[in-house]
Amino acid sequence: MASDRTxxxxxLQLQIMKVLWQVGSASVAEVHEQLGTERLGTERLAYTTVATMLRKMEDRHLVRHRQEQRRFIYQAAVPAQAVTQSMADDLVDRLFEGSLADTVSHLLQTREVGPQELDRLERMIQERKQH
Amino acid sequence: MASDRTxxxxxLQLQIMKVLWQVGSASVAEVHEQLGTERLGTERLAYTTVATMLRKMEDRHLVRHRQEQRRFIYQAAVPAQAVTQSMADDLVDRLFEGSLADTVSHLLQTREVGPQELDRLERMIQERKQH
DNA sequence: TTGGTAGTATTACCGCGGTAGTTTAATGTG
DNA sequence: CACATTAAACTACCGCGGTAATACTACCAA
Structure with a gap:
């Protein structure tokens, strides 16, 4: 695995990535549009904000673009899995010294958990047991 | 609950908070010392780096200090619980749209989990079931 | 052909985390 | 008393996320 970066x-970056992961590829306008419907409770961003951020993200190899006529079509350059895992691991390391059990324990104690969610968790663990 | 901020x-800030949570209160030198032994793999920080960061953190009401002779004695101004929960919730929200089950599922699938850890998880869920 | 429009490029600014050098003031020591 | 040490205050700088205005340019339509 060549570049398993952190x-x-x-x-904003994460929201943009989520849009791109979902739609595959999109123009700046399309990303901007999507963000507008997704970011509830926040002011609509300026078009150039999204464009600028996409360019910055390309510098850091998070996305890449191709050109179609005048428009830039962006797509994710890193898989959702890699980002999600990296960020989740990072937090587990930072807050719970890498202990998954401590992490889950904390989550269970501090959040509302419905019974059906508990069932689902239980099943997941069972499944994991007979790996 | 007055200020349940995010x-x-x-x-560095988190590491400093952890030191303060552990020891209760400490001078800059003591925090600096502790960080030196804790931050493996990193260059030892300058004394002034720690002092500056503590001052910045006090501005943001993360810590406070009293004076003893010439020295500033710092202590945490926010409980570990609040910070840990806030940061954990934040990630669950950002990455998994607030779903605890999705979070745990991801963690289970991407990390090494020993059998004793699975048992512990199982017990935690059982316990949580009879709230 | 010319003016609006759709896009990108350029530039700028703020806040903050992180890092640290330099300066000043108090205190201890020979 | 003079000098070294200790500690805080001040200042500075970098990178980056976020936000956006302004400038430039190609294209389309009346």
Missing amino acids: YRLGD | YRLGD
Whole structure:
């Protein structure tokens, strides 16, 4: 695995990545559009904000683009899996010294958990047991 | 609960908080000392780096200090619980749209989990079931 | 052909985490 | 008392996420 880097994305960057992961590839306008519908509770971003961020993200090899006529079509350059895992691992390391059990324990104790969610968790663990 | 803010601490800040949570209160020199033994793999920080960061953290009400003779004695101004929960929740929200089950699922699938850890997880869920 | 429009490029600014050098002030020591 | 040590104050700088205005340019339509 060539570049299993450590990712630590900001809010906007992560939201942009999620859009790209979902739609595959999109123009700046399309990303901007998507963000507008997704970012509830926040002011609509300026078009150039999204464009600028995409360019910065390309510098850091998070996305790449091809050109179609005048438009840039962006797509993710790193898989969701890699980013999600990296960020999750990072937090587990930082907060719980790498202990998964401590992490889950904390989550269970501090969050509302419905019974059906508990069932699902239980099943996941069973499954994992007979790896 | 008056100020249940959202915390997003950087590496150094979190490490400093951990020291303070552990020892209760400490002078700059003591924090610096502790960090030196804790931060493996990293160059020893300058004394002033720690002092500066502590001052910045006090501005943001993460720590406070009292004076003893010439020295500043710092202590945490926010409980570990609040910070840990806030940061964990933040990640669950950002990466997994708030779903605890999705979070745990991801963690289980991407990390090494020993059998004793699985047992512990299982017990935790059982316990949580009879709330 | 010319003016609007759609896009990109350029530039700028703020806040903050992180890192540290330099300066100043107090205190201890020979 | 003079000098060294200790500690805080001040200043500075970098990178980066986030945000956006402005400038430039190609293209389309009346």
